[in-house]
Amino acid sequence: MNEDLEFIGKPFPKIDARMRVTGTAVYGNDIILPNMLYGAILRTAYPSALIESIDISAASKFPGVVSVITADDVDVNNISYKRDHPILKKGEVNCIRDEIAAVAAESIEIARHALTLIKVRYKVRQGIYDPYEALKDNAPLINKYAENKYNNKNLAEVFHYEHGDLTAQKNISKVIISRRFNLPRVTHTCLGTSNITAHFNKTDKKLLLYSSTQVPFLYQRDIAHALKMNPSDIRIIQPVIGGGFGSKLDMYPFEPICALLSIKTGRPVQILYSREEEFIASPTRQPMIIDITTGADKSGNFTFREINIMKDNGAYTSWGATTPFVMMQAFSSLYKVGACSFDSKAVYTNNVFAGSFRGYGNPQATFALERMIDLMADKLGIDKADIRVKNANQKGEITGQGLHYDTCGHRECLETVISKSEYKKIQSLNKKGRYRHGIGFASMLHVGGGAKIYRSDGCGTTIKIDPYGFCIIITGSSEIGQGSETVLAMIAAEELGIELSRIKVINSDTDVKPWDVGVHASRTSFVAGNSLLGAIAILKEKLNKKAAFILNTDFSDLQYKKGKINSIKEGKSIDLDKVVREMHFSPPGELAIASYFYEPDSHFQDKEFKGNVSGSYAFAAQAIKVEVDTYTGNIKVIDVYVAQDVGKVLNPLLLAGQIEGGILQGVGYAISEELLFEKGRLLNPDFHNYKILTASDIPDIHFFPVETNDKRGPYGAKGVGEAPLIPTAAAIANAVCDALNLEFVELPLTPERVMIALRENISI
Amino acid sequence: MMKGNRNRKEKQLVRISFSLNGQKVEAEIKSSTILLDLIRDVFSLKGTKGACREGECGSCTVLLNDVPVNSCLFPAINANGKNITTIEGLTKSDGSLDEVQEAIVQNGASQCGFCTSGVALAIKGLKYHYKKLNNSKKINAVLTPNRKDIKKWLEGNLCRCTGYVKIIDAAEKALINE
Known part of the structure; x- marks a missing residue:
């Protein structure tokens, strides 16, 4: 069926690109509503303290201040999936982000000034910043809303998974190696800072939110719970988003706070983070310490993996605490392995809490796993590429x-990057002198057909054709810059023979669009694509009926091309818009409209976390070449060879954009990015000291899509969005270890870390 | 006393005039007003983005007499008498795209798009830069930037989505068009 595709597989530019290059796209950061107020949040001065008193009198009286709220002024529920996170903190603060009070004022300057007039008396506590310390018996309780369902008061979340006979697999192992890896806290640094505009109408008691959420329908439910409102009284509009990458999966306190300010004042209120606030108070990737033991038999077959992970949960729980869902997939199912035992703990501390970030735990897991493979291959004397292919x-x-x-x-994927990198031909890499070269490999496994972790992993679509032959797709899915609108439009163009310029995608209003779980888990092309195909099939039945009648032929004879429906047999054709008009206007009258809800053919995992959780699985391998400057410790990532099982290329231009963008985020994770904390305080809340990479830092990326044509995916496609960054840090670390013949157990591989390792010739 | 204060305040406002996207405009500003705020808040041109407000990310890039500047660090008062071009001014008056914008679209160089206005103007600035170089009488050969020059020029424009490859492709295409 794929031979004569006219749109699918072609490099169409994004249909929404023009509004983005002309500055006409309206981001949440650009919204101005009539009579709008500006909100600002007072955050704690100490990461751990008792609040003795809050005096808002001076702030309230300041000209231009309309409302000041503290926990005492609001009647709300806690947020987060564990409901352990108060929106405004009362009595105590537990991390440096903690929201104590909020102001709505006539200008942002007044709002910010008013914050300085709020007097808070603290009784400072020492705080706990190390999860191991937090688990000790004498540690104080950090989160008083903790479920306390485990055997330790500061234990927030525990996961256990196992398969196979661990003892038996250990017994047949020729090599068994243990390591501890330490993965840093990094952050999304979306270029558009966090924002929300809330408008509560006091008369009809309805709340309108302009929100950057990636999960509008879950968000609607969550914010309704927080505010003790009916979800249907809350309408979410998603303005254009200045970067997502998973950061907008959780709802954060600033969002209900903004709604509360609007409810109090009856006026629209906007909260817009500064870059510093974005660094301090927006989510991070989950930092963790991974203890891992792995084995292989004498032929290099992987035998077992035993993993123990300590995650710093921070003061409150976010979706980030559930990253073990994804991590255990990598540990249990990337490469064949006879037995796996996985344990993870997320422990409350007075650090900031993490959220979800592209890859969702998988970059961390893959780093540990792929480092261990190199260590085992070395010890067994087996080539590091061969051992991967073998398993x-x-x-x-x-x-x-x-x-x-x-x-x-x-x-x-593995064989492609091994051959394209010419690894087998370049055994003699320069390992002496100032500049040393190395090559490293890593693979990855990720869900490629959604992930059934909520009650539904589905997506709804309504499609209609208007009397002029234009097609409108109303999809539950969300666009966050990745190009989902374009892919959906291409699918409709392909199936209905309508030009892209005649297709519109509506996807940003919960009052209009059908339900969808959200833009996450690399699921949108797969799930929303299948949903659209389902809606198109129903629509075409209607169109076929009318067209077959007019053309005097049967359904199977009809072909949709270039705005016409053709009868091959009769050699006749009719304009699509004419068919639609005939449907609409001749009795009995029918709309050219159809709706469909697609639920992936996947399963919930059982209590042991077993089950086929996704409609499809994506694989990738990367081979990365680096040059390390032994005088400065600087690592130059030279070439990235990436082969990825994408199922089917839907749009090579957009696909390459996902690959390249993902890889560079992975390179940053590997060599330059780290949020530095000292006793709960962030030391580098700016782009000068938190280094995301620039145009000068990019490696040459050689991308080879692998098409496996998964019959479950739209045209055979699988999810692609998260995959490219997942193996990158692992492959870079493997390459650097190869170049220097040293071992690294921490990221990022900053020049400082490299120099220390070189000087002391030790593992670091 | 009050009156005197008010007078002094009024004196603090400075009248500037400059060309904004080809139109002569005037504004009364405080001497501390930043160009980015003048563009976004006074002239309501929201295409220019502020993403760090400390000159690190380039999202706020505009052209000042054809040279890219970070409008978040640029005192608006220094725009007096100058030509400012924002993304809205790069788009042609009939709504069609400048070749740089077109190259960004065709090469897939804009994902979330928050950096795109700044990137487009930085690339346009690079075009002007080379035009000026080539027009200066000292040089005979026609200079064109190579990929490395483009990367160096764009170092001040952070992008978190694209990995820059498509941005550099777009710049190359736009520069070759000349």
Whole structure:
């Protein structure tokens, strides 16, 4: 069916690109409503303290201040999936982000000035910033809303997974290696800072929110719970988003706070973060310490993995605490492995809490896993590329965790990057002198067909064709810059023979669009694409009926091309818009409209976390070449060879954009990015001291898509968005270790860390 | 006393006039007003973005007499008598795209798009830069920037989505067009 595709597989530019290059796209950061107030939040001065008193009298009296609120002024529920996070803090503060009071004022300057007039008396506490310390018996309780369902008061979340016979697998292992890896806290640094504009109408008691959320329908439910409102009284409009990457999966206190300020004042209120606030108070990737032991038999077959992870949960729980869902997939099911035992703890501390970030725990897991493979290969004397190919996943495999690999390009991905990097030909890399060269490999496995972790992983679509032949797709899915609107429009163009310029995608209003779980888990092309195809099938039945009648032929004879419906047999055709008008206006009259809800053919995992959680699985491999300057410790990432099982290329231009962007985020994770904390305080809340990479830092990226044509995906496609950054840091670390013949167990590999390792010739 | 104060305040406002996207405009500003705020808040041109307000990210890039500047650090008072071009001014008056914008679209160089206005003007600035170089009489050969020059020029424009590859492709295409 793929031979004569007219749109799918072609490099169409994004249909929404023009509004973005002309500055006409309205981001949440650009919204101005009539009579709008500006909100600002007073955050704690100490990461851990008792609040003895809050005096808002001077702030309230300041000219231009309309409302000042503290916890005493609001009747709300806690937020977060564990409901352990008060929106405004009362009596105590537990991390440096903590919101104590909020101001709505006539200008942002007045609002910010008013914050300085609020007097808070603290009784400072020492705080706990190390999760191991927090687990000790004498540690104070950090979060008083903690469920306390485990055997320790500061334990927020625990996961355990196992498959196979660990003892038996250990017994057949020729090599067993243990390591502890330390993964840093990094952050999304979306260029558009966090924002929300809330407008509560006092008369009809309805709340309108302009929000950057990636999960509008879950958000609607969550903010309704927080505010003790009916979800249907809250309408979410998603303005253009200045970067997502997972950062907008959780709802954060500033959002209900903004709504509360609007409810208090009856006026629209906007809260817009400064860059410093964005660094301090927006989410991070989950930092963690991974203890891992792995084994392989004498031929290099992987035998077992035993993992113990300590996650710093921070003071409150976010979706980030559930990253083990994804991590255990990597540990249990990336490469074949006989037995796996996985334990993770998330422990409350007085640090900031993490959220979700592209890859969702997988970059951390893959780093540990792929480092261990190199160590085992070295010890066994087996080539590091060969050992990976030998253990690669295969089509038809059902993993220990119950993931069904109906299609699997893992081996092909590995073989592609091994051959394209000419690894076998370049055994003699320069290992002496100032500049040393190395090459490293890493693979990855990620969900490629959604992830059934909520009650539904579905997406709804309504499609209609107007009497002029224009097509409107109303999709539950959300656009965050990745190009979902374009891919959906291309699918409709392909199936209905309508030009892209005649297709509109409506996707930003919960009052209009059908339900969808959200833009996450690399799911949108797969789930929203399938949903759209389902809606198109229903719509075409209606159109076919009318067209077949007019053209005097049967359904199977009809072909949709270039705005016409053709009868091949009769050699006749009719304009699509004419068919629609005939439908609308001749009795009995019918709309050219159809709706469909697609639910992926995947399963919830059971209590042991086993089950086929995704409709499809994506695989990738990267081979990365680096040059390390032993005088400065600087690492130059030279070439990235990436092969990724994308199922089917829907749009090569947009696909390459996802690959390149993901890889560079992975390079940053590997060599330059780290939020530095000292006793709960962030030391580098700016781009000068938190280094995201620039145009000068990019490696040459050589991308080879692998098409496995998964019959479940739209045209065979799988999810692609998160995959490219997942193996990058692992492959870079492997390459640097190769170049220097040293071992690194921490990220990022900053010049400082490299120099210390070189000087002391030790593992670091 | 009050009157005197008010007078002094009024004196603090400075009248400037400059060309904004080809139109002569005037504004009464405080000497501390930043160009970015003048563009966004007074002239309501929201295409220019502020993403760090400390000169690190380039999202606020505008052209000042054809040279890219970070409008978040630039005192508006220094715009007096100058030509300022924002993204809205790069778009042609009939709504069609400048070749730089077109190259960004065609090469997939804009994802979330928050950096795009700044990137587009930085690339346009690079075009002007080379035009000026080539027009100066000292040089005979026609200079064009290579990929490395482009990367160096764009170092001040952070992008978190694209990994820069498509941005550099777009710049190359736009510069070759000349």
